[in-house]
Amino acid sequence: MSKMQEYWRKNLTYVGILLTIWFVVSYGFGILLVDQLDTIRFFGFKLGFWFAQQGSEITFVILIFVYVRLMNNLDREYDVHEE
Amino acid sequence: MSNIELWTWIIVGITFALYIGIAIWSRAKSTGDFYVAAKSVHPIANGMATGADWMSAASFISMAGIIAFMGRDGAMYLMGWTGGYVLLAMLLAPYLRKFGKFTVPDFVAERYYSKTARVVAVLCAIFVSFTYVAGQMRGVGIVFSRFLEVPINTGVIIGMAIVFMYAVLGGMKGITYTQVAQYCVLIFAYLIPAIFISIQMTGNPVPQLGFGSELSDGGGYLLDKLDGLSTELGFAAYTGRGSKSMIDVFMITVALMVGTAGLPHVIIRFYTVPRVRDARSSAGWALLFIALLYTTAPAVAAFARTNMLQTINDKPYTEAPSWFSNWEKTGLLGWEDKNDDGIIQYRADTAVNELSVDRDIMVLANPEIAQLPDWVVALVAAGGLAAALSTAAGLLLVISTSVAHDLIKNVIAPKTTEKRELLYARIGAGFAVVLAGILGIYPPGFVAQVVAFAFGLAAASFFPAIILGIFSRKINKEGALSGMIVGIIFTAAYIIYFKFISPESNNAENWLWGISPEGIGTIGMALNFIISIVVSRFTPAPPEEIQTLIQNIRIPRGAGESAGTH
Numbered sequence: 106m107s108k109m110q111e112y113w114r115k116n117l118t119y120v121g122i123l124l125t126i127w128f129v130v131s132y133g134f135g136i137l138l139v140d141q142l143d144t145i146r147f148f149g150f151k152l153g154f155w156f157a158q159q160g161s162e163i164t165f166v167i168l169i170f171v172y173v174r175l176m177n178n179l180d181r182e183y184d185v186h187e188e
Numbered sequence: 189m190s191n192i193e194l195w196t197w198i199i200v201g202i203t204f205a206l207y208i209g210i211a212i213w214s215r216a217k218s219t220g221d222f223y224v225a226a227k228s229v230h231p232i233a234n235g236m237a238t239g240a241d242w243m244s245a246a247s248f249i250s251m252a253g254i255i256a257f258m259g260r261d262g263a264m265y266l267m268g269w270t271g272g273y274v275l276l277a278m279l280l281a282p283y284l285r286k287f288g289k290f291t292v293p294d295f296v297a298e299r300y301y302s303k304t305a306r307v308v309a310v311l312c313a314i315f316v317s318f319t320y321v322a323g324q325m326r327g328v329g330i331v332f333s334r335f336l337e338v339p340i341n342t343g344v345i346i347g348m349a350i351v352f353m354y355a356v357l358g359g360m361k362g363i364t365y366t367q368v369a370q371y372c373v374l375i376f377a378y379l380i381p382a383i384f385i386s387i388q389m390t391g392n393p394v395p396q397l398g399f400g401s402e403l404s405d406g407g408g409y410l411l412d413k414l415d416g417l418s419t420e421l422g423f424a425a426y427t428g429r430g431s432k433s434m435i436d437v438f439m440i441t442v443a444l445m446v447g448t449a450g451l452p453h454v455i456i457r458f459y460t461v462p463r464v465r466d467a468r469s470s471a472g473w474a475l476l477f478i479a480l481l482y483t484t485a486p487a488v489a490a491f492a493r494t495n496m497l498q499t500i501n502d503k504p505y506t507e508a509p510s511w512f513s514n515w516e517k518t519g520l521l522g523w524e525d526k527n528d529d530g531i532i533q534y535r536a537d538t539a540v541n542e543l544s545v546d547r548d549i550m551v552l553a554n555p556e557i558a559q560l561p562d563w564v565v566a567l568v569a570a571g572g573l574a575a576a577l578s579t580a581a582g583l584l585l586v587i588s589t590s591v592a593h594d595l596i597k598n599v600i601a602p603k604t605t606e607k608r609e610l611l612y613a614r615i616g617a618g619f620a621v622v623l624a625g626i627l628g629i630y631p632p633g634f635v636a637q638v639v640a641f642a643f644g645l646a647a648a649s650f651f652p653a654i655i656l657g658i659f660s661r662k663i664n665k666e667g668a669l670s671g672m673i674v675g676i677i678f679t680a681a682y683i684i685y686f687k688f689i690s691p692e693s694n695n696a697e698n699w700l701w702g703i704s705p706e707g708i709g710t711i712g713m714a715l716n717f718i719i720s721i722v723v724s725r726f727t728p729a730p731p732e733e734i735q736t737l738i739q740n741i742r743i744p745r746g747a748g749e750s751a752g753t754h
Contacts, residue, residue: 109739109742109743112743113742116742120278120279123274123278124274124278127271127274131267131271131441132438132441135263135267136263136264136434136437136438136441137434137438139260140429143427143428147400148400148401149399149400149401149402149409149410149411149412150399150400150411150427151411151427153260154260154263154411154427155400157260157263157266157267158255158260158262158263158266158483158486159396159399159483159486161263161266161267161270161271162266162267162270162479162482162483163479163483165270165271165273165274165475165479166472166475166476166479168274169273169274169277169278169468169471169472169475170469170472172277172278172468172472173277173465173468173469173472176282176465176468177465180465180744180745185743185744185745186465186744186745187463187464187465187744187745187746
């Protein structure tokens with residue numbers, strides 16, 4: 106496997122993992138499992154409700170910045186980064 | 189003139205002067221300036237500009253109200269209109285930035301080596317943008333009429349004049365820096381009343397936390413209290429299941445997220461940063477700035493709803509707070525004493541309910557409900573205008589670029605010089621402003637409904653073509669074209685059938701798998717993906733130079749070189 110293929114494969118792995126979290130937190134916790142999670146209290150919130158109206162949005166922001174970091178390192182490791 | 193009106197004229201005047209000043213300072217000198225701000229925007233500034241570009245009059249004025257009446261289901265808008273940025277950051281923005289050039293149709297045309305693909309993409313972009321922009325100009329007019337008591341149409345014309353100044357003069361460069369200023373105005377205007385109300389109700393200055401805190405009057409947790417009040421009056425519990433089915437909430441959320449990632453005026457913002465890594469981080473900053481408002485909105489919704497149930501319901505009309513009669517005058521609040529007892533009864537049962545509430549009041553009346561000073565009320569007006577103007581400008585730029593660059597320069601008259609093209613772009617922007625203004629003054633009845641569907645259409649057309657173009661080497665011209673056409677026709681036909689041809693059958697029983705027209709774009713997108721992949725299998729593979737192009741956009745280095753003018 107060439108170096109560039111390896112770089113691309115690692116990028117896809119990062120994206121795959123991060124988008125799985127993206128899906129589980131929003132669609133999983135906020136929509137599909139919301140009723141089950143709502144039986145759990147989280148401060149003054151029901152947990153499912155909190156994920157739907159606050160937690161997902163906060164997680165999204167964190168996911169992007171994690172991706173930025175991972176990719177900046179990967180770009181450097183494979184010497185494809187920009188000046 | 190009242191005190192509030194005076195303050196509003198002063199604050200709106202200052203912000204408008206600021207926008208015009210920025211427009212003059214950042215005049216566009218080349219097509220590169222005009223289309224993509226010379227690709228020189230700092231990622232944080234671009235994040236702010238994207239935030240303002242993205243958050244429209246509807247986000248600013250209506251969203252908290254929509255959530256206040258939908259309860260937990262309102263989350264589909266919160267997640268749907270933020271989650272798309274994750275897709276943008278990881279699947280689109282960095283690669284499109286590496287590709288360079290100026291527009292989404294540029295990418296579609298080159299990756300699928302086809303002028304037809306460009307024309308299809310341009311028509312989709314213009315259609316999506318026009319449906320969206322008409323609503324914005326109307327929003328400008330409405331804000332003017334509510335806060336300054338000028339006729340709606342005068343408001344639209346003032347708004348047109350301002351947008352005309354900086355969109356025609358400055359193009360993307362002017363728009364970007366005014367959007368940065370507009371983001372600052374709108375976020376202050378949104379947060380200040382929210383913070384004060386949070387302190388008043390819960391003692392916590394952070395609305396996102398106050399929302400989950402105990403009430404300062406000792407009534408227990410705010411959301412528990414709200415659930416109790418709601419069920420007492422016959423409404424569904426605020427934090428409980430709403431009226432939509434789970435599959436419909438799911439599909440609408442997908443359509444909104446993917447649609448966000450496919451909207452041309454959002455994508456184009458990521459062409460304006462210097463490097464690929466800036467495109468990635470810029471998406472993060474954009475979402476951070478957007479999430480600031482989008483996590484505050486549900487808190488505002490819960491505060492406003494609780495306030496309304498507590499302070500108005502079952503109170504004698506004569507003892508209602510002064511803001512009640514102020515907003516009654518605007519027609520946003522209405523009270524009809526059905527049982528002649530002089531007491532305001534708010535109930536779920538329409539036979540006995542006496543109160544009618546427009547959802548927009550949840551944001552517009554907030555400062556008065558919280559008894560904040562007059563200048564805060566004025567700030568909310570300036571914020572609403574900033575939100576509407578910034579979104580309108582971003583959309584107008586897409587329209588003018590589509591006409592000047594994609595249609596004239598690349599299809600009709602390829603020999604056009606750059607100077608000429610810049611002139612066409614300015615004329616295009618001018619025409620688009622005037623046309624949008626006319627749509628704002630004479631809104632066709634269907635505009636408001638169509639805006640919500642722009643997302644579904646973007647999801648079903650652009651998104652799969654771009655994603656497959658980057659992540660698959662095998663998708664060819666035939667595949668992408670048939671996918672886009674089937675996706676958009678299927679989605680548009682479903683929407684048109686249920687909304688315009690047979691609106692009486694628009695209910696869950698007749699919908700395909702229980703999916704409403706708002707969520708059908710998700711199915712259209714899936715169809716687009718499947719058809720693109722299947723058709724590409726049975727038609728010739730893309731030529732060699734396309735393989736090189738794909739290889740090239742997957743690697744960040746060298747984005748600077750591909751950024752040159754043409």
